[in-house]
Amino acid sequence: MxxxxxxxxxxxxxxxxxxxxxxxxxxxxxxxxxxxxxxxxxxxxxxxxxxxxxxxxxAGSLPEEPGLAEREVTAACEKDRIAHAALELLTELVPAEGSVLLDAGTTVSRLAALLPADSAWTVATNALPVAARLADHPRLTLHLVGGRLRRRTHAAVDAWALRDLAELHADVAVLAANGFDAAGGLTTPDLAEAAVKRAMVAGARRVVLLADSAKHGDRHLARFAGLAQVDVLVTDTGLDDDATREIEELGPKVIRA
Structure with missing residues (x-):
């Protein structure tokens, strides 16, 4: 055909x-x-x-951005594999007492749940689910970025969040995106959330994107980074060889978990 x-x-x-x-x-x-x-x-x-x-x-449909409950069950197996691969990557990139920025995303939250209890990293996050998973880690230093709470994602956004992030310079920022591709870059539906993600990109020496392959080719209203600003993309095996090569030509290393 x-x-x-x-x-x-x-x-x-x-x-x-x-x-x-x-x-x-x-x-x-x-x-x-x-x-x-x-x-x-x-x-x-x-x-x-x-x-x-x-x-x-x-054509013409205007679906609502999915909430946390729907996103948690979407591509769950792929997100679990991505989270495990991301943890292995972070142990290579972040020093024993280094610093990490974690944004709001269900795959990022899965990664947070995998962090060892004896981790001595300093973690800053604008995501309540991520903070909740790390709050009881005895050696980890946790900073919760403030701001207006976006109920759909449970993420802090707007001026307070941007002011907090402007003072930070972390070893690695771990981000999620609602869509990504070579031409459109990294996108998300909400302008306020995009601004926070953009600030995290600016506030870290390295940027790691966690995104399942179903998001490849999706484009949303707000662009917050180009793929050239990403050091590593951790995705799943659904991303084919052609797409992988196209992305790696822009700079990021691609890990297919």
């Missing part, structure tokens, strides 16, 4: 069912998930449908 024929059938499925997801489409058409993501990107740029995390909706 030629790509235009497959894309036409994808459009029909979107119109019939109101939503399609990447894994099901890949199975239906017998192609890779990355091929489906490229198809959805073509159709999205043509204004024929709307790409969302993991799939697509009819």
């Amino acid at each position: 030629y790509a235009p024929e497959r894309q036409q059938q994808i459009l029909q499925l979107v119109q019939e069912h109101g939503r399609v997801d990447v894994p099901s489409l890949a199975q239906t058409f017998g192609v890779t998930q990355e091929t489906i993501r490229r198809d959805l990107g073509v159709l999205d740029r043509a204004g024929l449908l709307r790409r969302v995390h993991g799939g697509a909706l009819p």
Whole structure:
């Protein structure tokens, strides 16, 4: 089947069912998930449908940003693998008493849950779920960044958060994104949350992005960094070789867990 024929059938499925997801489409058409993501990107740029995390909706749909509960169960296995790989990476990048910035994201929260109880790092975070998972670590120094609480993500944002982060210079910042690709960079739906992520990028010597492969090709309202500003992308094996090469040409090392 030629790509235009497959894309036409994808459009029909979107119109019939109101939503399609990447894994099901890949199975239906017998192609890779990355091929489906490229198809959805073509159709999205043509204004024929709307790409969302993991799939697509009819054109003109304005879905709400998913809350914590929905994001926790989305790509859960992939996020667990990414978190374990990220922990191994951090032990290489961060000195024994070094410093880490952790932003709001369910994969970042999974990473926080894996930090050893005897860790002596200094951690600053704007995310309540991350802080809750680290609050009882006896040797870890935890700084909770203040600001207005965004209830959808339980993250502190706005002027107080930006002021706190402007005073920090950490060894590593670990960030999440709602979407990433070579052309669009790292994006998220909320402008205030993007500003905090941008401040974390500026406040660290190295930047690590944790993002499952379903987010590749997704673009949202607020861009907070380019892939050239990322040192390491930790993702899953769903990111194909072509996409990996394209990203690594911009500078980041890609780890597929």
